[in-house]
Amino acid sequence: MRDSSGALDWKGESPPPPLITDTVLQWHERGGIFEWWLPARTGASSYPYATRCPHEDHPTPTRCLSIRLACGQDAEGRDIIFKLVDCGTMEYQIYKHLSNCDTLYAGDSPVCVLPPTAIIESPYQFAFVAMPMWGARLSIQNFDRIRQVLAFIRSTLTGLSFLHEQRIAHRDIHETNILVNWYCGDDHHESCARRLSEHTRSRAAAYALFDFDLSLQLPQGTDLRRCHRPALEAFTGKRTYHPADVYQGESHYNPFAFDVACLGNLYLYHFAEAIPTVPLLAPLFAKMSTHVIDDRFDAREALDFFSQIEAGLPLEVLDEGVVLQPDFDPLDDPNLCWSRLTHEFHAAWQIYRPPPLSWITHLLRWIASTHTGCRVPL
Numbered sequence: 001m002r003d004s005s006g007a008l009d010w011k012g013e014s015p016p017p018p019l020i021t022d023t024v025l026q027w028h029e030r031g032g033i034f035e036w037w038l039p040a041r042t043g044a045s046s047y048p049y050a051t052r053c054p055h056e057d058h059p060t061p062t063r064c065l066s067i068r069l070a071c072g073q074d075a076e077g078r079d080i081i082f083k084l085v086d087c088g089t090m091e092y093q094i095y096k097h098l099s100n101c102d103t104l105y106a107g108d109s110p111v112c113v114l115p116p117t118a119i120i121e122s123p124y125q126f127a128f129v130a131m132p133m134w135g136a137r138l139s140i141q142n143f144d145r146i147r148q149v150l151a152f153i154r155s156t157l158t159g160l161s162f163l164h165e166q167r168i169a170h171r172d173i174h175e176t177n178i179l180v181n182w183y184c185g186d187d188h189h190e191s192c193a194r195r196l197s198e199h200t201r202s203r204a205a206a207y208a209l210f211d212f213d214l215s216l217q218l219p220q221g222t223d224l225r226r227c228h229r230p231a232l233e234a235f236t237g238k239r240t241y242h243p244a245d246v247y248q249g250e251s252h253y254n255p256f257a258f259d260v261a262c263l264g265n266l267y268l269y270h271f272a273e274a275i276p277t278v279p280l281l282a283p284l285f286a287k288m289s290t291h292v293i294d295d296r297f298d299a300r301e302a303l304d305f306f307s308q309i310e311a312g313l314p315l316e317v318l319d320e321g322v323v324l325q326p327d328f329d330p331l332d333d334p335n336l337c338w339s340r341l342t343h344e345f346h347a348a349w350q351i352y353r354p355p356p357l358s359w360i361t362h363l364l365r366w367i368a369s370t371h372t373g374c375r376v377p378l
Contacts, residue, residue, distance in 0.1 A: 036070065036071040038071060038079060038185050039073060039077070041077065042073070042077055042078060042079045043073075043074075043076045043077025043078045045076070045078045045132075046107050047105075047106075047107030047110055047181075047206075048104070048105060048107070048110070048114070048115050048117075048132050049078050049079075049132045049133075050132060050133060050134045050135065050179075050180075050181040050182055050183055051181065051182045051183075051199070051204070052079060052133075052182075052183055052184070052185070053182070053183065053184035053185070053191075053192055053195050053196075068083055068084045069081055069082065069083055069084075070082040070084075071133070072130070074117075074130075078132070079132075079133035079183075080117065080130050080131060080132060080133055081130070081131050081132075081133050082128045082129065082130055082131075083128070083129045083131065084126055084127075084128060085126060085127055085128075085129050086125060086126050087121075087125050087126055087127055088125070090212075090215065090216060090217060091212045091213045091215065092127065093217060094168055094212045094215055094217050095116045095119055095129050095212065096119060097166065097168075097217065098113070098115055098116055098166075099115070099116045099118075099119055101115075101166065103162075110155075110158070110206055110208075111158060111159065111162040112155040112156065112158040112159035112162070112206060112207060112208045112209065113159045113162055113163060113208055113209050113210070114131050114132065114134060114179060114208040114209070114210035115131065115132070116129050116130065116131055117130045117131060117132060118130040131210070133183055134179035134180060134181055134182075134183060134208060134210075135179055135180045135181070135182050135183035135184065135196070136176075136179055136183075137180075137183075137184070137192075137196065138175060138178060138179070138180050138207075139193075139196075140152065140175060140270050140324070140326075141270070141324050141326050142193075142197065142324075143200065143322070143324055144197075144321055144322060144323070144324075145201055145318070145319060145320070145321060145322065146274060146277055146278060146317055146318055146319070146320045146321075146322055147201060147318040147319060148200050148201060148205070149271050149274045149278075149322065149324075150278070150310060150313075150318065151200070151205050151206070151207070152207055153267065153271070153281075153306060154306065154310070155206050155207035155208065156178060156207055156209065156263060157263070157299065157302055157303040157306055158303060159207075159208055159209040160173075160209065160259060160260070160263055160299045161299040161300045161302075161303045163209065163215075163259075163299075164224060164256050164259070164298065164299045164300070165300070166217070166220075167217055167218045167219065167220055167222050167224075168212070168215055168216070168217045169215060169216045169217075169218070169255035169256050169258070169259055170209060170212070170214075170215050170259050171214045171215055171216060171233075171236045171237050171255055171258070171259065172211065172213075172214045172215070172236070172237030172238060173209075173237075173241060173259055173262035173263050173266060174237070174238040174240060174241065174262075174266070175266070176238070177209060177210060177211045178207055178208070178209060178210075179207065179208050179210055180196070180199070180200065180205065180206070180207055181204070181205065181206045181207070181208070182195075182196060182199040182200075182205070184196065214236050214237050216229070216233075216255060224256045224257075224298050225254070225256075225257070225294075225298065226254075227254050227255065227256055228252040228253070228254060229252060229253060229254070229255050230251070230252060230253075231246040231250050231251050231252055231253050233253070233255065234246045234253045234255075234258060240266075241261075241262040241263075241265035241266045241269065241331075242258075242261075242262060242265075243258065243261035243262065243265060243289065243291065244291060244365070245257070245258055245261065245291075245293060247364075247365050247368055247369075248361060248364035248365055248368055249364055249367065249368040254293060256298065256299070257293050257296050257298070259299070260288050260296060260297060260298060260299055260302060261288060261289050261290075261296060263288065263302075264284075264285050264287075264288025264289035264302075265289050265331050267281075267284075267285050267288070268285050268289060268330040268331050268334075268337065269326055269327065269328060269330070269331060270324060270326050271285075271324065272325075272327065272330045272336070272337050272340075273322055273323060273324050273325055274322050274324070275337050275340055275341070276340045276341070277317065277320055277322060278309065278313065278317065279341050279345055280308075280309045280312075280349075281309070282337045282338055282340075282341060282345075282349070282352075283305075283349045283352035283353075284297075284302065284305055284306055284309065285330075285337065286334060286337070286338075286352050286353055286354055287301075287302070287305070287352055288302050289331070289334070289354075290334075290354040291354060291357065291361075292354060292355065295354075334353070334354050338353060
């Protein structure tokens, strides 16, 4: 990022140019993916930088990246990722905005969004965005402790809440857009999986939302509950966890409520097996994913509710085991999660349960699914 004088303005302890070291400028193309060789060592660092697996047994770490990404190190020897971003795009605007958010760089209370450490302008219509290198090899299905589940939920809710406070709708909530603060130069080595598992079980584990090429930033005064965008935009991004907000022929949708439902559906898909151990996850997931959009938690409400859940949990619960079985059925039938709980719990938290779909909703969804109906917005 450049200051008013036009000089490069760096986030961090000291100006780090030259930014790329000779040792990382070795790569080869492999089916559209570029494999970069990293230096054998990386400099000591703290948040927002992640921990690299030492890999004493594999001295040539590599990183495979798509064509718009590249590896590098700053003058402190810290691993970073460069992303080529077109100037004038919404993604560029968002990175510029995030680079001025000081809370993104505070290690005492991480906001769980991958921050830009520098934006390097060029004489052309693109810029290079530098970010700390984090890990993309995230296997949520391998979580086997309640602690891991709760850490993931806390981080992702914190990140989404921060983005929405900045009036940034992510619009592509998916596992592939969530990073962990630990990475390895040999993702396929057995020791890497073991060390990653050890890290995610530790208190140091954190996760961050990233990738804003499909995101949207609106004016700061935008009402998160009354925001309306064209319904066609609801089909932006990966549709794995999309709610049915525009399946009744709506002409508009709320991208912030949509984000919350996508994240809630991701939780339902992965973490339904954790509900018997932490029953209050059921009302949390329900209020995030309910089809009644006006009743849906916003991101801050979901984070506050989750904080209350954590505060009331005995410490021994965190180390209880869980066998996750990813399944889309809880997304299609919310009653499946509640069926694991007692009648007394149902009675106490009934108000959080989504109501059944009305016959008119079923009818509208059927009409909208037809060739003619999908062309007639309400």
